Amino acid sequence: MSSAIHYLQALANLAAHDRPPLRPADLSRSALLAQYHPDNAGNASTLLQIGPSRGQPCHPRLAALLQSNALIDGFDLAGAEQRSTDVLVIGGGGAGAAAALTAARSGAEVMLASKLRLGDSNTVMAEGGIQAALAASDSPQQHFDDAMRGGHDAANPQLLAQMASDAPGVIRWLIELGMHFDLDEPLEDGGKLRYKQAGGCSQPRILCYRDYTGLEMMRVLRETVELDPAITLLNRCPVVELLSHEDGSCAGAVLYDLEYQRFIVVSARQTILATGGCGRLHLQGFPSSNHYGATADGLVLAYRIGTGLRDMDAFQYHPTGVAWPQRLRGGLISEAARSGGALLVNGLGERFVEELAPRDVVTAAILRECAAGRGIERDGQLGVFLDTRPLGANLASRLPALQHLADKCGIDPCSEPMLIYPTLHYQNGGVIIDGNGQTSVPGLLCAGEITGGIHGRNRLMGNALLDILAFGRRAGRQAARLAQAARHKSTLPPQRGGIEHVYRWQRQLALAGLDSSLQAPLLYPGQARLALHRPTSPHA
Amino acid sequence: MSETIHISIDGKVVDAEPGNSILHTRLQGEEALTANIGCMGQGVCGSCRCLVRKAGERSAETRLACETVVEDGMQVSFIDYYLPEHLHRYRPHDLRDGWQALPQLQQTFPEISQCRHCSGCDRACPRHIPVQQGIALANSGQLQAAAALFDPCIMCNLCTLACPENIRPNHVGLYLRRAQAIQNLRPGDLLRRLEQQARGEMAINTQTDNTRSEV
Numbered sequence: 001m002s003s004a005i006h007y008l009q010a011l012a013n014l015a016a017h018d019r020p021p022l023r024p025a026d027l028s029r030s031a032l033l034a035q036y037h038p039d040n041a042g043n044a045s046t047l048l049q050i051g052p053s054r055g056q057p058c059h060p061r062l063a064a065l066l067q068s069n070a071l072i073d074g075f076d077l078a079g080a081e082q083r084s085t086d087v088l089v090i091g092g093g094g095a096g097a098a099a100a101l102t103a104a105r106s107g108a109e110v111m112l113a114s115k116l117r118l119g120d121s122n123t124v125m126a127e128g129g130i131q132a133a134l135a136a137s138d139s140p141q142q143h144f145d146d147a148m149r150g151g152h153d154a155a156n157p158q159l160l161a162q163m164a165s166d167a168p169g170v171i172r173w174l175i176e177l178g179m180h181f182d183l184d185e186p187l188e189d190g191g192k193l194r195y196k197q198a199g200g201c202s203q204p205r206i207l208c209y210r211d212y213t214g215l216e217m218m219r220v221l222r223e224t225v226e227l228d229p230a231i232t233l234l235n236r237c238p239v240v241e242l243l244s245h246e247d248g249s250c251a252g253a254v255l256y257d258l259e260y261q262r263f264i265v266v267s268a269r270q271t272i273l274a275t276g277g278c279g280r281l282h283l284q285g286f287p288s289s290n291h292y293g294a295t296a297d298g299l300v301l302a303y304r305i306g307t308g309l310r311d312m313d314a315f316q317y318h319p320t321g322v323a324w325p326q327r328l329r330g331g332l333i334s335e336a337a338r339s340g341g342a343l344l345v346n347g348l349g350e351r352f353v354e355e356l357a358p359r360d361v362v363t364a365a366i367l368r369e370c371a372a373g374r375g376i377e378r379d380g381q382l383g384v385f386l387d388t389r390p391l392g393a394n395l396a397s398r399l400p401a402l403q404h405l406a407d408k409c410g411i412d413p414c415s416e417p418m419l420i421y422p423t424l425h426y427q428n429g430g431v432i433i434d435g436n437g438q439t440s441v442p443g444l445l446c447a448g449e450i451t452g453g454i455h456g457r458n459r460l461m462g463n464a465l466l467d468i469l470a471f472g473r474r475a476g477r478q479a480a481r482l483a484q485a486a487r488h489k490s491t492l493p494p495q496r497g498g499i500e501h502v503y504r505w506q507r508q509l510a511l512a513g514l515d516s517s518l519q520a521p522l523l524y525p526g527q528a529r530l531a532l533h534r535p536t537s538p539h540a
Numbered sequence: 541m542s543e544t545i546h547i548s549i550d551g552k553v554v555d556a557e558p559g560n561s562i563l564h565t566r567l568q569g570e571e572a573l574t575a576n577i578g579c580m581g582q583g584v585c586g587s588c589r590c591l592v593r594k595a596g597e598r599s600a601e602t603r604l605a606c607e608t609v610v611e612d613g614m615q616v617s618f619i620d621y622y623l624p625e626h627l628h629r630y631r632p633h634d635l636r637d638g639w640q641a642l643p644q645l646q647q648t649f650p651e652i653s654q655c656r657h658c659s660g661c662d663r664a665c666p667r668h669i670p671v672q673q674g675i676a677l678a679n680s681g682q683l684q685a686a687a688a689l690f691d692p693c694i695m696c697n698l699c700t701l702a703c704p705e706n707i708r709p710n711h712v713g714l715y716l717r718r719a720q721a722i723q724n725l726r727p728g729d730l731l732r733r734l735e736q737q738a739r740g741e742m743a744i745n746t747q748t749d750n751t752r753s754e755v
Contacts, residue, residue, distance in 0.1 A: 116575065120587055125582050136732070141744050176722060178717065178719065183727075190731065193729055220714070226627065227631070331582060524572045528573075
């Protein structure tokens with residue numbers, strides 16, 4: 001660890017000023033990012049060697065998973081339970097739920113498979129809110145412009161425009177399902193919505209529910225899915241491989257049923273991957289704010305069956321993860337705190353960045369302070385202060401999740417600062433999709449964090465909850481449409497596929513001289529791997 | 541912090557580091573965890589619900605493993621999650637008519653009037669919601685007040701497990717909250733924006749002057 005200022009000294013430096021002075025900026029934003037953002041570290045990128053996006057940059061940890069061997073072989077399909085459905089949705093977060101509900105509403109028979117349980121996802125952990133340009137002074141155009149700028153002009157403009165245009169309809173849909181939003185004046189104008197400011201935005205545009213927007217959203221979505229008779233729910237059934245037809249199109253997926261320890265082959269007319277991101281890979285050694293299940297499973301399978309990827313070297317490190325105490329390291333402190341007036345302060349008692357600059361800029365600025373020896377050290381943990389005192393007395397009612405977290409840290413946020421350090425938060429890139437969530441592989445759609453192109457190379461606060469619902473609904477609608485068209489052609493159940501694409505992939509691995517003993521998807525983070533095959537007994 | 545303590549998880553004694561949560565202790569085991577784990581400490585997903593009995597105590601309490609710090613001699617048993625057989629099915633669409641709120645509530649959750657006041661739900665709740673009071677309020681027709689009590693609910697279903705009358709209190713709470721939003725929330729800003737879009741206004745021009753590094 002580089003040198004740092006001791007916690008007690010830093011507290012004294014903080015107390016020396018009524019309002020911390022702003023340290024003069026001596027680096028441009030682009031220079032700051034180039035020198036200090038984790039994406040730009042020398043070891044943060046390599047080139048993919050095989051697959052549709054070979055030659056493109058990708059984080060090495062992720063590249064190893066993308067260029068690995070399958071978990072199963074042909075004999076695993078023999079004797080497996082056979083099921084079929086119009087639309088198979090893989091992933092139980094917000095995107096999966098939105099896709100399943102919309103496909104069911106469009107008349108399709110839907111199966112939703114989830115690795116853990118429906119709702120166990122990053123969606124339920126989202127705190128800050130969801131962007132929608134509703135105010136009279138605002139417009140979808142400004143929403144689009146802000147997100148385009150925030151993503152360094154790398155976003156696919158068509159996808160981003162769709163997302164911004166879909167936002168009002170998404171909010172209406174959520175209210176129709178029974179989700180609440182914070183109101184400034186409950187009795188005025190049918191409920192006057194509260195707008196919060198997000199980093200990198202030209203005006204306040206964030207709708208929220210306290211600071212557990214994701215919980216409020218996911219509990220409503222989960223209940224709706226569970227009560228929908230057209231959706232069959234398969235909890236604790238991780239997907240281990242996709243299925244393909246001879247023409248290369250997707251034919252469904254192979255699941256592993258943890259309850260009965262056996263494989264299930266699901267033949268589907270259309271398959272939607274909504275498996276989220278990869279925070280639990282702890283890229284660049286960073287802690288993560290992500291859910292236990294964020295292990296890039298869908299990304300690995302989509303790449304193996306032939307979809308293109310983009311921006312696989314662009315990740316979001318959220319500026320404010322908990323740095324002390326160590327056992328809570330990586331836990332998220334929502335941007336809502338800075339939106340409400342909390343300040344970032346270094347060990348010298350100085351502010352050093354505009355708190356509501358785009359997230360990547362704020363993160364790079366924090367890492368720079370730590371690298372320059374102006375960070376703060378407490379019990380061996382390095383970080384800078386998030387001074388929550390400006391939030392005032394209504395912190396507990398406005399930001400109950402922050403209060404709850406501070407209680408767990410043993411900190412009173414109204415009188416003392418919290419120690420924070422960036423935490424791996426979001427995968428900006430992912431599978432290339434069109435406006436309906438379709439990939440280049442027929443029969444396979446993607447929605448949510450697994451996709452790339454919507455946010456460019458840096459997402460703004462509040463655009464993830466919007467993205468998963470806007471594109472979850474689009475993918476669900478499109479999958480139902482395509483499945484029904486296929487059903488009109490033939491009343492037979494969907495044809496069973498195989499894993500020919502896996503054999504092709506194995507040949508590519510061999511030709512490239514890559515190690516085929518590595519297997520993915522990872523399914524569960526951590527040291528211990530789940531054994532999908534029972535060891536053959538010594539008596540056999 | 542060098543001393544090691546011991547707790548038992550699902551019948552197996554494991555070493556634990558003081559100050560760690562039960563969940564993080566369990567994560568250091570040799571088997572891949574495939575259930576009862578989720579948000580890793582935020583306390584919002586309810587998946588790591590468990591029974592905890594402290595050394596020397598007779599009764600066990602329901603807790604969230606990610607928010608419970610280990611103590612020497614603690615016994616922990618995780619509670620499986622399953623989908624109950626008889627779900628009270630309703631559609632969001634059914635909740636639109638506020639005039640039908642009371643008969644509809646009784647129709648959807650017929651057990652609600654059977655509360656025995658055993659307070660099992662109150663004791664089970666890791667968020668310390670006065671669950672029993674919420675059900676009593678709902679029974680007496682004070683639906684808004686009842687709904688408000690369930691605001692911080694994380695849907696861990698522990699009150700549902702605890703209820704001898706199958707009331708499923710957290711689902712009653714969510715039902716009431718949803719009904720409120722569905723019936724009452726009509727933000728003017730949103731109505732106007734939707735109407736503008738329906739008229740074909742508010743289209744986005746994607747052509748900006750910047751050069752794009754499209755990958």
